[in-house]
Amino acid sequence: MTYYKKPFTPKKPVRTFRDLEIYQKTIECAVLIAKHIAPALVKLKYPYAEKLADRSLAVPLLVAEAHSLRFADFALGVGYLEKAMASANKMVVYLEHAKGLYGAKLDAGLVDDIIGRYVLSRTKMFHLEKSWKRFRAEYADEAKGKGKGGFTY
Template structure:
């Protein structure tokens, strides 16, 4: 199977996956957390999950800068890790509020996305050296 060329940040698989995942987190996980988490876990999970596709998009715009793209990819990877920890906390602290299987799927997706971001950063660094 031949991959289509990357013409926009929207063509990046990692962008597509993290964008869709942020929608699931915001519509199916965050609303089910108790109100007592409004200024903590809800807020943190909302910010980190939404930040990932935004950072990928912003980094893509700076892809011609030697360090620009790499910095945003590293930041997106950090947000991915933060989202995983928050999802694990949701699952472990609030098992009665949160769909455990959905949480597991999201953790797996963010873990996979983190690996994609790492490889994208490495590939970009190697490509820019040539």
């Protein structure tokens, strides 16, 4: 018995952070929030509207930085990915809080959809972190001194 409904298609290789699915999905969420959710929350005088809008953009920014930093300082890159996961969790909290406060005044379907996207993205970020660690171990980057740290801006 097969559980897969779709035919298998290999994912295209990741050349830049823009190829990462988690970047693409979280930037979509940031755009949806900026277009639809944030303006409604400003009108409703939601006290955390600005924080919500800033945090929504922080998630893809942290993913992009993590992807770049992992080559110079692996631990720092993973740390940024951890921050992106924490930011995704914070977005879920902000959105659920706003939905709880304003209920019918917000598009509940859209808010629930965005929450689902953040939860899924957070899980995929965790899998990406594990993948980076496997890749590092497989190619013995740690033993070769690649990404050993000491990176400063």
